[in-house]
Amino acid sequence: VFDEVCDVTGITLKRFMSEVVLLNPELGELGTLFGAIDTACKAISNLVKRSQLPSSETLGYQGEVNIQGEDQKKLDVITNDLLKRALRFTGRLGVLASEEEDEPLDLISSLPNEAIFSDTEKYVCVFDPLDGSSNVDAGIPTGTIIGIYEHDETCAIDFDDCTDDECSEQEAQCLANTLQAGNNLVAAAYCLYSSSTFLVLTLGAGTYGFTLDENLGEFILSHPAMKIPETSSIISMNEANTFMWDQPLQDTVMKWKRGEGKSGNSFSSRYIGSMVGDVHRTLLYGGIFGYPSDTKNPNGKLRLLYEGAPMSFIVEQAGGLATTGKQRVMEITPDYVHQRVPIILGSKNDVQEVIDAYENAS
Ligand code: AHG
Numbered sequence: 001v002f003d004e005v006c007d008v009t010g011i012t013l014k015r016f017m018s019e020v021v022l023l024n025p026e027l028g029e030l031g032t033l034f035g036a037i038d039t040a041c042k043a044i045s046n047l048v049k050r051s052q053l054p055s056s057e058t059l060g061y062q063g064e065v066n067i068q069g070e071d072q073k074k075l076d077v078i079t080n081d082l083l084k085r086a087l088r089f090t091g092r093l094g095v096l097a098s099e100e101e102d103e104p105l106d107l108i109s110s111l112p113n114e115a116i117f118s119d120t121e122k123y124v125c126v127f128d129p130l131d132g133s134s135n136v137d138a139g140i141p142t143g144t145i146i147g148i149y150e151h152d153e154t155c156a157i158d159f160d161d162c163t164d165d166e167c168s169e170q171e172a173q174c175l176a177n178t179l180q181a182g183n184n185l186v187a188a189a190y191c192l193y194s195s196s197t198f199l200v201l202t203l204g205a206g207t208y209g210f211t212l213d214e215n216l217g218e219f220i221l222s223h224p225a226m227k228i229p230e231t232s233s234i235i236s237m238n239e240a241n242t243f244m245w246d247q248p249l250q251d252t253v254m255k256w257k258r259g260e261g262k263s264g265n266s267f268s269s270r271y272i273g274s275m276v277g278d279v280h281r282t283l284l285y286g287g288i289f290g291y292p293s294d295t296k297n298p299n300g301k302l303r304l305l306y307e308g309a310p311m312s313f314i315v316e317q318a319g320g321l322a323t324t325g326k327q328r329v330m331e332i333t334p335d336y337v338h339q340r341v342p343i344i345l346g347s348k349n350d351v352q353e354v355i356d357a358y359e360n361a362s
Pocket residue numbers: 070099128130131132133134238273274275276291301
């Protein structure tokens with residue numbers, strides 16, 4: 001059904017999602033959520049592009065430190081508020097978690113009037129509203145990462161039908177429901193604010209890329225059924241940390257640099273310090289992107305729930321691999337909403353070489 005690309009506008013994201021929902025009615029609520037994501041990504045793209053203008057006053061620091069210990073950029077806060085609002089008033093979300101929120105938010109009880117929520121599916125949404133935000137003042141590409149998990153009946157809390165203790169118990173269960181392994185993701189998406197504005201998504205049946213046509217104001221299907229090259233010649237890691245990495249990874253990367261890897265390829269290095277931009281290039285050109293474990297940060301830097309798991313889902317659905325070195329990233333259930341995870345992802349033959357090196361070393 002997606003092959004009929006012959007009409008004038010191309011397949012818009014709206015049409016793509018309505019065709020998905022026609023074929024899979026049980027995903028109806030997901031279509032509503034992607035309507036909100038579509039709008040939010042366009043709004044954030046506009047904010048990021050206009051932030052460089054003197055009149056915008058949205059560059060620079062907020063003057064707050066977030067729970068990650070990072071100096072928040074003004075745009076971290078603005079984009080977080082924008083996404084929270086866009087998602088919450090779909091009435092389809094029970095819980096959301098964000099890089100910029102200390103704790104997961106239970107959207108049902110926090111709304112002025114629970115009547116906004118009909119008894120439809122309640123999804124759990126996790127997101128990194130502005131990924132690579134340290135780059136935003138320099139106009140280097142940034143992104144947004146979103147993961148959507150199945151709802152859980154504890155998130156449809158009927159406050160008239162429980163005692164205070166029961167309600168808070170249900171709320172606690174609902175919030176705990178946020179912390180699911182990537183294997184439970186029903187959808188994942190990223191938006192990339194670069195030379196074009198891209199939206200790449202998976203619903204568990206392949207990875208699809210859309211490009212914003214600014215004349216139409218619509219995301220148009222531009223990369224149907226993305227497939228990552230199985231072997232590559234691009235290393236994409238912060239190599240200032242090389243001598244702090246695990247030995248198996250150091251050995252493998254050294255082999256690649258000497259042209260002595262399995263593929264025999266000679267390698268180049270490409271790293272922009274924005275995960276979304278680095279992963280998007282890796283999906284299209286092939287490569288190995290990583291923020292590995294190192295002696296300073298044994299769990300690396302990237303957060304499992306709203307960076308590692310959604311991006312691993314997207315890469316795996318495009319035929320790539322995503323590992324900590326010792327296990328699939330999508331198998332790990334977070335204990336904590338901001339838990340960090342070592343991550344090496346990309347072209348499957350090259351990532352497999354890293355997995356084998358760890359296995360041989362154990
Ligand atoms: P965020 O801006 O959402 O905090 O994420 C930044 C991350 C990720 O985008 C990128 O891959 C990584 O930080 C770069 O870290 P280094 O600058 O330490 O390499």
